[in-house]
Amino acid sequence: MDNVKKRAAELLKSEAVKVVIGYTMGTNGKPRAAFIQNAEDVDSLIFNAQCVQNLAVYLSKAEIKQLGKPAIVAPLNVLRAIIQLASEMQIQENELIVLGVSPDGELIDFQNFSAIEKYLEDFNMEVDAKEKETLEKISSMSLEERWKFWNEELAECFKCYACRAACPMCYCHKCAVEQNKPQWIPVAAHRLGNLEWHIMRAMHLAGRCVNCDACHEACPKGINLNFLTKLMLNDAQEEFGYTGVTLKEGNLLSTFKTNDQENFIQ
Amino acid sequence: MNEFEPKIVAFVCNWCTYAGADLTGTSRIKYATNVKIVRFPCTGRIDFMLLLKAFSEGADGIIISGCHPNDCHYTSGNFHARRRWVMFRSLLDFMGIDVRRIQFSWVSAAEGAKWAEIVNSTVETVRELGPYSDYQKVADFLKTEVENG
Known part of the structure; x- marks a missing residue:
């Protein structure tokens, strides 16, 4: 997760993005969504198995769009949603930066949506x-x-x-x-x-x-x-x-x- | 006259089944009068919600019919409809809605006799199943709620 935080801070500092959508600790020990707009706040980002909310939901919300270009912390579910949204012409590659996160919280770099699509091929979406x-x-x-x-x-x-x-x-x-x-x-x-x-x-x-x-x-x-x-x-x-x-x-x-x-x- | 007469709603496409049903009439073929036909431009236009509305408004059975595959006036409407029905039928069945009451068929403009058969067999199937009171109870629940404020 340290790499994710580091990258998020860089992106905010360089103004490559205006907001980082990620998870932070909410009340009762339950993670909630965070919208980080200052580089010094990136330390509040967390990632664990309880981060089950699909953050991709915010990509199409007007309130979030008006904050400016987002970077989004993206575990598997979010990556899938991003590709589905892209296939439905709801988001475009240049509109966001995807900070892929492996199940153990490591940063995965994706150059473009095709790279995400390729990554997803290794994970079966079947009903378990x-x-x-x-x-x-x-x-x-x-x-x-x-x-x-x-x-x-x-x-x-x-x-x-x-x-x-x-x-x-x-x-x-x-x-x-x-x-x-x-x-x-x-x-x-x-x-x-x-x-x-x-x-x-x-x-x-x-x-x-x-x-x-x-x-x-x-x-x-x-x-x-x-x-x-x-x-x-x-x-x-x-x-x-x-x-x-x-x-x-x-x-x-x-x-x-x-x-x-x-x-x-x- | 206590015998149950099923109410059947038929959603049909304009180009094939509606013309086919017309042919049934002009051919003087007699068939069950329980069916109320609703004409659509294409089976692709038949929203699944319309089927639910038919049931909640008191239909005991439903017929959905359109052009045979490859015969669609708009080239692909019935192919889209077919996929939708496969999913929809499975979902209804899973949720305990009686899919025996919904008859899907392809009836072309030349198949007047087939239309009569489809209607007659659907009426018979639904007659045996009886009124769709399970769904009606749920729908009536709404009506009584509204009436009682």
Whole structure:
């Protein structure tokens, strides 16, 4: 982490960047995001296993953009989000400096986005074995049990949209849930609206989700809503051979192959 | 007349299935009257939210139909739709929504008889499944909440 701090200080001193987005210690021993604008403050930067928030979420926020060019402390999840955002034309190479961080906190230099893409090839984005087990456990329930399970799970949701705020891929300036002509999702937190919101969220993230679990971490009710996006990721891999974030291949649902397979269309 | 008559909403594309359904009519083929057809420019335009809206507004079953692969008027709308349906269907199934109530099909403008078959078989399937009261209960929950302020 010392190298990261050193580089951050250099960048701020030379005014190559105006702000460094990183992690610092928050209250109750839980890390939070830090926006460091002075070189002398870089010592407050930290990195450990508890740094689970996906900092890439700030790259598309107007409040952060107005601070000036950012450098961003980027562990694996953030790197993936950066590449996904770049593939969706949301950020460009010259707009930010990426301070890659290995799992043990060492600085990784990336010359450009292609270098990040190449680095990511070594890390599988698959849903891990334990999570797959959970997916299978839910899938093996009867239809009624699944319906009951998700109704109960989502009953806790009070539509605070923290999952949306924490997600680097939820960057729309006007989200469909805020549209009222037509009103796609009822505003109140009741069963129908909760169900529809979580279906819509999963669908809008299908093939785009970087599997960082920031949504689940942000949820004040601890709803396992990330298993909906994990299912989508798993399906994308099984059905369409999706391999993870790439710069050029295009999003899963905005591309197609003429020989895509299905077994339910008559 | 206590027998349950399923309410089916069909989302169809303008160029193939809608024309196909037209042909069913001009060919004087009789088929179940339970279906309400909503015409779209293309299957690629059929937002998955519309399916959820159909269920919450009281549909017991849904038909989605458009041009066969390679026949899309806009060359690729149905290919995009196919991918979306694969994902959407899996998600609904995972969440306990009854995907047997949603019939996906390709019906071309020349397949008037196939359209009649699709509608008839869907009506029969849904008739056996009964009213979609599970989803209705959730949707009605909203209505009673609104009515009671």
